[in-house]
Amino acid sequence: MNLIKKNTWVLIKKTILEPKERTGSxxxxxxxxxxxxxxxxxxxDDANIGxxxxxxxxxxxxxxxxxxxxxPSYMHTYGKFVPEILEIDKLLKDTLFGGENNE
Amino acid sequence: MNNSYEAVMARKNDIMRxxxxxxxxxxxxxxxxxxxxxxxxxxxxxxxxxxxxxAESGVGQTPLKECKNITALARKVAKPGYGxxxxxxxEALNDSGSFKARRASISCYQAKKMGYKGVIAxxxxxxxxxxxxxxxxxxxxxxxVQECYDSKGVGQPEIIEKARACEAYGAEVVQLSVGPELxxxxxxLLEETGYFNASLYTxxxxxxxxxxxxxxxxxxxxxxxxxxxxxxxTNAGGGNLTGTARGIKQVTDKKIEIVGSSVNLKxxxxxxxxxxxxxSFTTGxxxxxxxxxxxxxxxxxxxxxxxxxxxxxxxxxxxxxxxFFMTEALSILEGIERGPAGNTSLAAAFSLAQELPEDKVIIxxxxxxxxxxxxxxxxxxxxxxxxxCIYFGNPQDEIPGxxxxxxxxxxxxxxxxxxLDKIKTKYINNHIKGLKQISNKDLExxxxxxxxxxxxxxxxxxxxxxxxxxxxx
Numbered sequence: 001m002n003l004i005k006k007n008t009w010v011l012i013k014k015t016i017l018e019p020k021e022r023t024g025s026x027x028x029x030x031x032x033x034x035x036x037x038x039x040x041x042x043x044x045d046d047a048n049i050g051x052x053x054x055x056x057x058x059x060x061x062x063x064x065x066x067x068x069x070x071x072p073s074y075m076h077t078y079g080k081f082v083p084e085i086l087e088i089d090k091l092l093k094d095t096l097f098g099g100e101n102n103e
Numbered sequence: 104m105n106n107s108y109e110a111v112m113a114r115k116n117d118i119m120r121x122x123x124x125x126x127x128x129x130x131x132x133x134x135x136x137x138x139x140x141x142x143x144x145x146x147x148x149x150x151x152x153x154x155x156x157x158a159e160s161g162v163g164q165t166p167l168k169e170c171k172n173i174t175a176l177a178r179k180v181a182k183p184g185y186g187x188x189x190x191x192x193x194e195a196l197n198d199s200g201s202f203k204a205r206r207a208s209i210s211c212y213q214a215k216k217m218g219y220k221g222v223i224a225x226x227x228x229x230x231x232x233x234x235x236x237x238x239x240x241x242x243x244x245x246x247x248v249q250e251c252y253d254s255k256g257v258g259q260p261e262i263i264e265k266a267r268a269c270e271a272y273g274a275e276v277v278q279l280s281v282g283p284e285l286x287x288x289x290x291x292l293l294e295e296t297g298y299f300n301a302s303l304y305t306x307x308x309x310x311x312x313x314x315x316x317x318x319x320x321x322x323x324x325x326x327x328x329x330x331x332x333x334x335x336x337t338n339a340g341g342g343n344l345t346g347t348a349r350g351i352k353q354v355t356d357k358k359i360e361i362v363g364s365s366v367n368l369k370x371x372x373x374x375x376x377x378x379x380x381x382x383s384f385t386t387g388x389x390x391x392x393x394x395x396x397x398x399x400x401x402x403x404x405x406x407x408x409x410x411x412x413x414x415x416x417x418x419x420x421x422x423x424x425x426x427f428f429m430t431e432a433l434s435i436l437e438g439i440e441r442g443p444a445g446n447t448s449l450a451a452a453f454s455l456a457q458e459l460p461e462d463k464v465i466i467x468x469x470x471x472x473x474x475x476x477x478x479x480x481x482x483x484x485x486x487x488x489x490x491x492c493i494y495f496g497n498p499q500d501e502i503p504g505x506x507x508x509x510x511x512x513x514x515x516x517x518x519x520x521x522x523l524d525k526i527k528t529k530y531i532n533n534h535i536k537g538l539k540q541i542s543n544k545d546l547e548x549x550x551x552x553x554x555x556x557x558x559x560x561x562x563x564x565x566x567x568x569x570x571x572x573x574x575x576x
Contacts, residue, residue: 013256016279016288021108023284030376033254036280037288040270058275059221059244061295076263076476079484084493088431088509095513096176096436 014065136548161198200472264476316350341411348414445471
C-alpha cells in the first residue's frame with residue numbers, strides 16, 4: 001500500500017454520531033446509519049489509506065478520522081448525455097417558430 | 104467540556120448569542136409574539152448603506168433582461184391579448200454566481216465590523232459560495248457546513264459542485280451525511296472557533312436582499328416605464344421572498360403581487376438517507392418551503408428574520424420536469440445558460456404570464472450560475488442513474504423520487520396554486536396550540552405574521568376556546 005506522507009493534503013471521514021446517538025425525530029432509514037463527516041486538511045503523520053489520522057484544516061483546526069484520499073480531486077461532471085434535452089429544444093423551436101417548413 | 108449531543112444542544116442559546124451578537128430575548132413579548140420590526144430596525148443597514156456596501160463588494164446592480172422569446176412562447180398558448188412580458192433579474196452575475204451574495208455581503212460586513220476572525224454558515228446551497236466569496240474580500244476565515252452525502256458516501260452532484268466553489272474561494276468545507284443533527288456539528292464548530300454565525304436567517308441575511316427588491320422596481324421603470332405587476336420568487340427558507348418584498352415596499356407604494364414558487368417534492372422526506380439522492384433539486388423546493396413558511400423559527404437562530412407569510416400574496420408549485428424544461432428554454436431561446444434551481448420562478452412565471460394581459464410585466468427575480476454538477480444535464484443524468492424515469496407527458500403525473508415528466512407540449516406547463524388560507528390557518532393553530540389565552544400584542548402579531556385580519560385570527564381563537572386578555576402588562 002502507498003504510504004501517504006506527512007503534510008499531504010487529504011480527505012478524512014469520521015463518525016459524528018453512532019446510530020444509537022441519533023435524534024428521535026428522523027426516519028428509520030436514517031436512524032439506523034451513523035452521521036458521517038468528511039473534511040480536508042494536511043495530515044500530521046505518515047499514514048496509509050484506511051488508517052486513523054490527525055489533520056490540520058484550512059482554518060487551523062484539528063480533526064481526526066479515517067484517511068480516505070490523498071490530494072482529493074473534483075471529479076463531478078455534466079453526467080451521461082440525456083438525449084431528451086434535444087427533444088425539448090425541438091419542441092420549443094417548433095412551437096415558437098413553426099417547425100422546419102418555416103425556417 | 105461535555106460534547107455529547109444533548110449537552111451541546113442544551114448550550115444552544117449561549118452559543119447562538121455569542122456567534123450572532125444579537126440578544127434575541129429582548130424582542131420576546133407576552134405569550135407567543137416577538138417584535139419583528141424592532142429586531143430588523145435595531146440591526147441598522149438602511150437601503151442606501153446596503154447598496155454602498157454591495158457596490159464595493161461585487162454585489163448588486165445586476166441586469167434585468169426581457170425574455171422576449173419565452174414571452175412569445177407563452178403567448179402561443181395564452182388566450183388572445185394575454186401573455187405578460189417576462190423579465191429576469193440576472194443575479195448569476197453577482198460575485199459567486201447567485202443572489203445569495205447579497206445576503207452574504209451584509210453578514211460578512213457585520214462580522215468584520217464586530218471583530219470576528221471568521222464566519223461559519225450551514226448551507227448546502229449557493230449561500231456557501233457566497234459567504235466564502237465575501238469572506239475572502241474581508242479577509243475573514245470561513246467554514247461552510249454542508250449536508251452532502253448519503254450514508255454510502257454518494258453525493259448530490261449539485262452540492263459537490265457547491266463545495267468546490269466554496270473551496271475555490273478559500274473556505275474550509277465540512278461535509279456531513281443526511282440528517283438534522285448537522286446542527287449539532289455546526290454548534291460545535293461555532294463554539295470551537297468563536298466565529299460569526301453567518302446564518303441565512305439573521306436580520307443581516309435578509310436586509311442584504313432588500314436591495315434586490317428595490318433594484319427590480321427601478322430596473323422595470325427604466326425598461327418599461329412602470330413598476331412590475333408581479334414578482335415571482337423561488338421560495339425555500341423564505342428569506343428571498345421576505346427581503347425582496349421589503350425592498351420593493353421601500354421604493355414604491357404600488358401594490359405589486361408577490362408570488363412564491365417552489366418545486367414540488369411531495370412525498371420525499373428531507374431527513375431520509377434513502378430519499379436524499381432521489382430528488383433532483385436540493386433547494387427551492389416544498390421540502391423547505393412548506394415547513395419554513397409554517398414555522399419560520401425552525402431555522403438556526405432563535406427568531407428568523409425570514410417570514411414569508413407576512414409578504415406572500417400567492418404560493419404556487421411547479422414540478423421538477425417543468426423547471427428543467429424552462430432551464431433549457433432559457434438557454435435555447437434566450438441564449439442564457441443558468442442553473443436549474445434558480446429557474447423555479449421562471450417556470451412558474453411562464454404559466455402565470457398566461458393569466459395576465461400582454462401589457463403587464465412579470466419579473467423573475469433571480470438566476471444562478473451553472474457548471475458541472477449544477478446543470479440540468481448533470482442533474483437529469485444523476486436522476487436516471489438513480490432509477491428515476493424521465494419522459495414527456497403531463498407534468499402533473501410526475502411522482503417525486505420516481506419520475507421526472509417534461510411537458511409534452513407547452514400548454515401542459517402549469518403552476519399549481521397552494522391554498523394560502525389553509526397555510527395561514529395552520530400557522531396560527533401551530534402557534535396557539537395548548538394556550539388558554541393570548542395578549543392583544545400576540546393577536547396583532549398573528550395578524551401581521553399571516554397578513555390576515557383581526558377577524559380571521561379571532562375566528563380561529565374562538566374555535567379553540569382561547570381568550571384574548573383585555574390588557575397585558
